[in-house]
Amino acid sequence: MAVVGDPRGEEQARGSAVEVLLAFLKLGLTSFGGPIAHLGYFRAEFVERRRWLDDQRYSDLVALCQFLPGPTSSQVGMALGLGRAGWPGTLAAWCGFTLPSAVALIVFAYGVSRWAGVASSGAVHGLKVVAVAVVAQAVWGMSRTLCPDRLRGGLAVLAGLLVLVMPTALGQIAAIALGGLVGAVAVRSNELPPAQHLDYEVSKRVAGTMLAVFVVLLVLLPIAASNSGAMPLAAVSVFYKAGALVFGGGHVVLPLLQAGVVPTGWVSNDAFLAGYGAAQAVPGPLFTFAAYLGAAMPEPLGGWSGGLLLLLAIFLPAFLLVIGVMPFWETLRRHRSVQQALAGINAAVVGVLAAALYDPVWTSAIRSKADFGLALAAFGLLVFGRVSPVVVVGAAALAGWVLAR
Numbered sequence: 001m002a003v004v005g006d007p008r009g010e011e012q013a014r015g016s017a018v019e020v021l022l023a024f025l026k027l028g029l030t031s032f033g034g035p036i037a038h039l040g041y042f043r044a045e046f047v048e049r050r051r052w053l054d055d056q057r058y059s060d061l062v063a064l065c066q067f068l069p070g071p072t073s074s075q076v077g078m079a080l081g082l083g084r085a086g087w088p089g090t091l092a093a094w095c096g097f098t099l100p101s102a103v104a105l106i107v108f109a110y111g112v113s114r115w116a117g118v119a120s121s122g123a124v125h126g127l128k129v130v131a132v133a134v135v136a137q138a139v140w141g142m143s144r145t146l147c148p149d150r151l152r153g154g155l156a157v158l159a160g161l162l163v164l165v166m167p168t169a170l171g172q173i174a175a176i177a178l179g180g181l182v183g184a185v186a187v188r189s190n191e192l193p194p195a196q197h198l199d200y201e202v203s204k205r206v207a208g209t210m211l212a213v214f215v216v217l218l219v220l221l222p223i224a225a226s227n228s229g230a231m232p233l234a235a236v237s238v239f240y241k242a243g244a245l246v247f248g249g250g251h252v253v254l255p256l257l258q259a260g261v262v263p264t265g266w267v268s269n270d271a272f273l274a275g276y277g278a279a280q281a282v283p284g285p286l287f288t289f290a291a292y293l294g295a296a297m298p299e300p301l302g303g304w305s306g307g308l309l310l311l312l313a314i315f316l317p318a319f320l321l322v323i324g325v326m327p328f329w330e331t332l333r334r335h336r337s338v339q340q341a342l343a344g345i346n347a348a349v350v351g352v353l354a355a356a357l358y359d360p361v362w363t364s365a366i367r368s369k370a371d372f373g374l375a376l377a378a379f380g381l382l383v384f385g386r387v388s389p390v391v392v393v394g395a396a397a398l399a400g401w402v403l404a405r
Contacts, residue, residue, distance in 0.1 A: 018090035023050065024096030027077075030393045031097070031283045032124075033131020033365070036284070036356040040131070040138035044382070044389050048141065049156075052084055053314060055145035059346040064174055066349070069247050070318040074098065077324040086201050090322065092314065101284035103292035106307040107280045107294035119274035125333055126279045126374065126400015130393050133378035135357045140383060142351050151186055151390065153349035155179050159351030161372045167359060173247070176348045183344015200326045210324035214317060218244050232301055235266065236313045239290055244317035247280040253287065253314075266297045290314040298338045370403050 007218035023045065027089060031041040046052045053061075065075040074097065081093025147153040166174065212246040221237040238260035246253045250347045254276065267275075275292040282288070294310030296301055301310070332338055366372050378396055 002210050013150045015084045017085045017092040020085045020089045020090035021096045024093045028097040028284045032127035033361060035073040036361055037131035037135050040134040041077060043138045046080055055142055059146055060342055065178055068173055068321050069245055070243055071285050073316050074285045079326060082200055083323050083377025097284055098288055101282040102288040102311050105278060105283045105292035106286055106295040106304060109292050116149045121405020123397040123401040126396045129371050129374050132361050132365050132375040133382055135361050136379050137382045139354045139357055146346040146350055154352035155182055155344055155347040159348035160355040163352050163355035172352050175352055177380055179344040180341040184341040187340045187343040200321060200330060202323050202327045207324045207327045210320045215319040230360035235310060239310045239313035244312040261293055267293055270337050271296050287314050316363050346370040374399050
């Protein structure tokens, strides 16, 4: 059985797919606030609480997934599941983290007019506020580990400023690339801890096949859809392309989806906007909006079958990329020069998360002194009180409901 080398000198055995499923199901039910907040929840659960990996390795995964197209937080989750329990762990992580919100959005598609105001409820606002505390906790903890000197602290600040000036996926990639360049040149190899290593138990041949399938589907699906004229195949092509080509994930994918489903008449603009509002009110990845759109489409799609089909279509590229990239990445990151670059990249990731803490996490949640007080209390409970994030999330939802009355 493969083991993970732990920085405290211990060996941590592989887990089971059931363990991964239950861990991610809890997060799928409680992780509000968007992809940056999800990364904070993942760190709290898997770095601090369960200790499946350390801050260095976690930041390496975050940096890698920032460079990949698709939903960043979901890809980090898939990689964590792959590292913990192999292929079954990847599927278990995706199911646990994704299906709760997907099911909720399919149900919402059946009663869109009745529940259209759910996204503006006080309890949901409280959940967005607690996301501020979760991301702040992640930035606080990662900065102490990954920015141990003035060089890397300065890199984090510079990366954060760059992302604030360029608040796009391109800005995030530029900040991380800058961190890698500076790290490769300026970070001394004798200052770095030994790299934690994990055998993902995926051969490079299999990984190369996954990457080839990713490219082939990207090219052939639009051709097949055009030649067949079949509406389900055309929809799968649109959603696969959205999942394969969007950098930054989350809100960035919405214009592509709107351009694909509204002009064609598959979904009305009003129904699209109502579903988008509902997607803000559920935990988990925003890409599960695809399940709502599939459920809201006319026959032969629509309902549960349409929702699940398009959910699989939009997440399939992420699955293929994670399986395809991780074995090559694991070999590459063991080189000392790459570790120096990663030291700079990890510092830049801290800066990117700090910038995202302000926009969009803070700007979308903190509207009053009461909101700030709630976020501050949640931060204190998480960092100093060591209270479980699940308990803090529940308390924040209750507090948001009370404050809204």
